[in-house]
Structures are given as structure tokens and as C-alpha cells.
Amino acid sequence: TQLLEQSPQFLSIQEGENLTVYCNSSSVFSSLQWYRQEPGEGPVLLVTVVTGGEVKKLKRLTFQFGDARKDSSLHITAAQPGDTGLYLCAGDSRNSGAGSYQLTFGKGTKLSVIP
Amino acid sequence: NAGVTQTPKFRILKIGQSMTLQCTQDMNHNYMYWYRQDPGMGLKLIYYSVGAGITDKGEVPNGYNVSRSTTEDFPLRLELAAPSQTSVYFCASSYWGKGDTQYFGPGTRLTVL
Numbered sequence: 001t002q003l004l005e006q007s008p009q010f011l012s013i014q015e016g017e018n019l020t021v022y023c024n025s026s027s028v029f030s031s032l033q034w035y036r037q038e039p040g041e042g043p044v045l046l047v048t049v050v051t052g053g054e055v056k057k058l059k060r061l062t063f064q065f066g067d068a069r070k071d072s073s074l075h076i077t078a079a080q081p082g083d084t085g086l087y088l089c090a091g092d093s094r095n096s097g098a099g100s101y102q103l104t105f106g107k108g109t110k111l112s113v114i115p
Numbered sequence: 116n117a118g119v120t121q122t123p124k125f126r127i128l129k130i131g132q133s134m135t136l137q138c139t140q141d142m143n144h145n146y147m148y149w150y151r152q153d154p155g156m157g158l159k160l161i162y163y164s165v166g167a168g169i170t171d172k173g174e175v176p177n178g179y180n181v182s183r184s185t186t187e188d189f190p191l192r193l194e195l196a197a198p199s200q201t202s203v204y205f206c207a208s209s210y211w212g213k214g215d216t217q218y219f220g221p222g223t224r225l226t227v228l
Contacts, residue, residue: 009155031214042119042205042219043158050214088157092214102148102173103217107157 003027004091004106012112016078021109023089024071030092032072033103034063037086046074079113086110116141119220121206127226128196136191136223138206146209147189148173148217149181151202158205164189165212196227 005024013019023032031050035043047056049065049072056063060083062075076083087110090103122137140147145166150158160173164183178200180192189208193200204223209215 033214033216040221042207042222043217044219045216048214048216090158102160102163102212103158105150105158107155 004089004104006087006089006106006109008109009107010110010112012114013079015080015113015115018075018077019079019111020073020075021087021111022071022073023106025091026070027091027093028069030069032065032069032092033090034072034074035088035090037088037108038084043086043088076111079111081113081115084111084113118142119206119208119218121204121220121223123223124221125224127228128193129228130196130198132196133192133194134196134225136193136204136206136225138189138191138220139187140189140206140208140218141187142208142210142218143186144208144210144218145186146212146215147183148207148209149179149189149191150205150207151175152205152222153202161191161204193225198227201225201227 007022033048034046037043047063052067052069054065060077064073086108088108089106119140148163149161152158159175162181164170167186170181206220207217209217
């Protein structure tokens with residue numbers, strides 16, 4: 001089983017601060033996705049990174065995929081209360097039994113941005 | 116498009132009871148998935164389907180069954196409910212499997228007492 005470790009598990013910051021959350025594994029992933037989940041709802045995809053070293057920006061969010069495709073980070077600049085939620089990373093791995101692909105999820109980082 | 120819909124939103128079961136969680140998607144997606152989410156544990160894949168008539172086990176399939184008779188529907192059956200099945204269940208779908216965006220439903224919160 002391929003594992004994804006996310007850190008920190010919880011993060012509480014003031015509005016306007018910057019933060020970085022991490023997603024690490026000893027396994028190589030062909031792609032990695034970041035989702036955000038708000039209370040009472042399902043996860044919503046933010047970004048998919050595919051190439052080692054890739055950097056993608058989504059407004060104040062910056063996503064990076066490690067050169068070896070084993071880790072990723074999410075950096076938020078000037079956090080706002082609307083950024084509050086659970087951030088999940090998910091790695092794309094092959095299910096060798098069925099020959100199809102499935103996502104392996106990390107446990108998530110719960111972010112609270114205080115006004 | 117409604118996307119992925121799940122019913123019911125909440126359910127309480129007694130130990131040993133059975134129930135079916137419904138999932139429907141209107142995006143003509145090939146792949147459909149069932150996950151469970153326990154507090155602090157992320158999402159675990161229960162079963163998935165790559166198309167009508169084809170299903171396969173995920174990471175935690177014990178105590179569950181699925182069927183996929185149509186492209187749109189992917190019900191999850193719980194037989195002989197146990198307290199360990201208390202969780203939030205999410206259905207998701209995607210057009211392709213590898214690297215494609217998964218679209219999630221709003222979830223079903225199940226409590227087994």
C-alpha cells in the first residue's frame with residue numbers, strides 16, 4: 001500500500017498570514033492531486049500536478065510537485081477565512097490486481113483561518 | 116447537470132440491519148467509486164467500477180457489496196451493519212481513471228448503533 005503523509009495535521013492562522021502544507025511519500029506517483037473539502041460536503045479538486053518539479057498557481061495558492069514525484073506542497077499567500085477547510089492530497093497509483101488506477105489519499109490538513 | 120447525487124444524507128442503523136446507499140451521476144462518466152471517510156483518517160476506497168457491469172474491490176471492501184447495472188447508478192449495499200461501519204460515505208465519478216478529476220457527491224453520514 002502506498003502511503004501519503006500530510007503535515008501539519010492541524011493549522012490555525014490569522015487572516016493575512018502565509019502557510020505551507022506538505023504531502024510526502026516514499027513512493028513515486030504518476031500524478032498528484034490536491035482537493036479541498038468543506039464541512040458537510042465532498043472534496044473538490046483544486047489542481048493536478050503531473051511533471052516532476054512542476055509548479056502551478058491558482059490565485060493565492062501555489063502547488064509544487066517534487067522533482068522525484070514523491071512529494072508535493074501547497075503554499076497559500078495572505079490566507080483568508082474562505083480558505084478554511086480540509087486540504088487533501090491524493091496520489092495516482094496503479095491497482096496491479098485490476099490493471100486500473102486508483103487514488104490514494106492522505107489524511108488531510110485541517111486549516112482554520114481566523115478573521 | 117446535478118453532478119453526483121447521494122441519498123440518504125443521514126441514516127442511523129441498528130447492528131445487523133441492512134441498507135443501500137444510492138449514488139447517481141449525470142455526467143456520463145465511466146468510472147465510479149465509493150469511499151469512506153473516518154475522522155482523521157482521510158478517504159479509503161471501498162469499491163470502484165470502470166463501467167457498467169464491471170466492479171472491483173478497493174482497500175476496505177469487507178462488509179460491503181456493489182453493483183453497476185447502468186452507467187449512471189452505483190449503489191453500495193451494507194449487509195449486517197456493524198459499529199465499525201459508522202462513517203461518512205462518499206460516492207465519486209470520473210470520465211477516465213488515470214489522473215482524471217474525481218467529482219464527489221455530498222456524502223451520506225451513517226451511524227450504526
